[in-house]
Amino acid sequence: MVVDDEPSIRDLLSASLRFSGFEVVTAADGNEAVEVAKRAGPDLVVLDVMLPDLDGFEVAQRIDAPVLFLTARDATEDKIAGLRVGDDYVTKPFSLEEVQARIRAVLRRTRGEGAPTSRLKVADLELDEEAREVWRAGRPVRLSPTEFKLLHYFMANAGRVLSKAQILDHVWNYDFGGDAGVVESYVSYLRRKVDDVEPRLIHTLRSVGYVLREPPSG
Amino acid sequence: MVVDDEPSIRDLLSASLRFSGFEVVTAADGNEAVEVAKRAGPDLVVLDVMLPDLDGFEVAQRIDAPVLFLTARDATEDKIAGLRVGDDYVTKPFSLEEVQARIRAVLRRTRGEGAPTSRLKVADLELDEEAREVWRAGRPVRLSPTEFKLLHYFMANAGRVLSKAQILDHVWNYDFGGDAGVVESYVSYLRRKVDDVEPRLIHTLRSVGYVLREPPSG
DNA sequence: GAACGACCTGAGGAAATCCTGAAGGCTCAA
DNA sequence: TTGAGCCTTCAGGATTTCCTCAGGTCGTTC
Incomplete structure (x- = not known):
């Protein structure tokens, strides 16, 4: 309610x-x-x-x-x-x-305990909501609050293309006045911290948005 | 009841x-x-x-x-x-x-005797509820009542992220009127007394809270 | 292949958040 | 009454985070 x-x-x-x-x-x-x-x-x-x-x-x-x-x-x-x-x-x-x-x-x-897991997983990228921890290829990664929220949004919508406007609406406060430039900045931060190994998971769809997924096989 | x-x-x-x-x-x-x-x-x-x-x-x-x-x-x-x-x-x-x-x-x-142990243990940090004693790396540590309650709360919830509001609600009296600054002070005291050696167990999650745990293994 | 738009990323200042030493007041016991 | 230990507040400084901006890169279109 x-x-x-x-x-x-x-x-x-x-x-x-x-x-x-x-x-x-x-x-x-x-x-x-x-x-x-x-x-x-x-x-x-x-x-x-x-x-x-x-x-x-x-x-x-x-x-x-x-x-x-x-x-x-x-x-x-x-x-x-x-x-x-x-x-x-x-x-x-x-x-x-x-x-x-x-x-x-x-x-x-x-x-209580029977609740669904709080762990998201895409390829070798893992995120624990409760512990607020992230691993890539088994290595722990430190993220700032905004980085964490952004990555969580990506992982909760893995495989779905997200426009910068959508991302802004979900990850940033509803009164945020700036433009979509910050999304680019934070995607850049995330790439450096969690997507610096193969296979790349964060993909740019030019003039459409971003998507987090394993690269199409074959 | x-x-x-x-x-x-x-x-x-x-x-x-x-x-x-x-x-x-x-x-x-x-x-x-x-x-x-x-x-x-x-x-x-x-x-x-x-x-x-x-x-x-x-x-x-x-x-x-x-x-x-x-x-x-x-x-x-x-x-x-x-x-x-x-x-x-x-x-x-x-x-x-x-x-x-x-x-x-x-x-x-x-x-009687068949009761569960009253001893909490995280890494080389140990706390005995009954004896009200704490050891770090085998060395005994003297804590004030509030320090002891705070550490106990941390250890009983090891691995779980605790916000300052949560900590205030559990460790301080329910009518406490002050703000969360006092939690910062006591975390500082605890760090000095029980977390001055490796591995560090009390971690700050900026703008989220604190967590007591062994550092994420990589 | 040139022009244009979209995107990436490093730099840096502002703001938020946290840490910690210091000080005042309180309680309790000597 | 005095003193010691404890609790809380406060403020300066350190750290982290946020956001903007601008120059460079990349992809697309013509």
Whole structure:
């Protein structure tokens, strides 16, 4: 369930989550959230802390599901101390990669050990979401947060061609004002760090985008 | 079983204990506690001394299980003298690390010798919960109470990335008002005391958190 | 093969994040 | 009352990360 009073945020999140295979219901304020939650019984709630009627933490107490809070970046961390065990939070403005990563982490903790693995693998490139570790050809690789998010997005969509606009929309914060040049820079960083051996996995499709995959055999 | 009339405390404790693998039932007052205990037969009861109906010590007498009392910090010590053998207590406000440590201690005493070991070990770093002792590379290390709780939390979650907010929620009292800067200070203290030799075990994941583990093997 | 657009990448400044020493206040015991 | 150990805050400095920019390279088209 997605709860936010701004329609643009609601739509952004629900569209992105639906695309990833989640079933999504939405609410625009605290009272509606409590009501919808009762009816729909969500597995997890993405909940803006600032709502027109109720405080986000109040809403959380009346809902029997783990919560991923959306907070302003300038909220001092002690405000976040209201989190229950199992909850988590993301600061606005967020990136979709960020939100989805946290959602998966919360669901993993909630559903216990039988949860699906958090390890992605393409050829000899491996990525562990939980441990936040990456290996290429068996060697560990250190990545910055943005590099990690970008690589994760590539690996979660291995074999699919991703335009620079798509990448910008998923990996960068939704309010990012710059142009697609940064994508080129970060693809360059990734190539140096994780794609400096054969077979090359990150391929440029000129004037289309990028794709991560094993080179076509034969 | 968790018994407290404040829902926030009940939820905090039951969620934290469930996450650690315990089965939890709850009660909101003394009479309900006696009733639920009869039905559920708990191995241990976490029991607030101040309940709306009955006194916590009265409740304890009617329950056939060891008790971990929750008391106000200013409770005079003679009140605590009412503890039966095998019981223990924690003062409010507590930290989750504190409560879980006491619970394990009580269960260890109750269940006798067949209990699981109280010794944590990561690489050449060892921690004895019962003796409250720590060794690094065979050498004993003196830690303050907070340092010990923090290290214990790290070791109990070795290999898992812990955010500063998570650390604050588990190691510090639930009413702590300060910010995450104090976590940085204590990580610094721990590094000086237990992580001043190779291999380094406490790693910073910039803008993510910390993790205690052996360096990724390449 | 020349011109054009798209892409790559090194350099560098700004900002975010982290580390750590220092200092003040607190509790507890002597 | 004093002192020691502990907890917390704070701020300067170190480090890492982010983003922009510009010159060079590569591919495509005509």
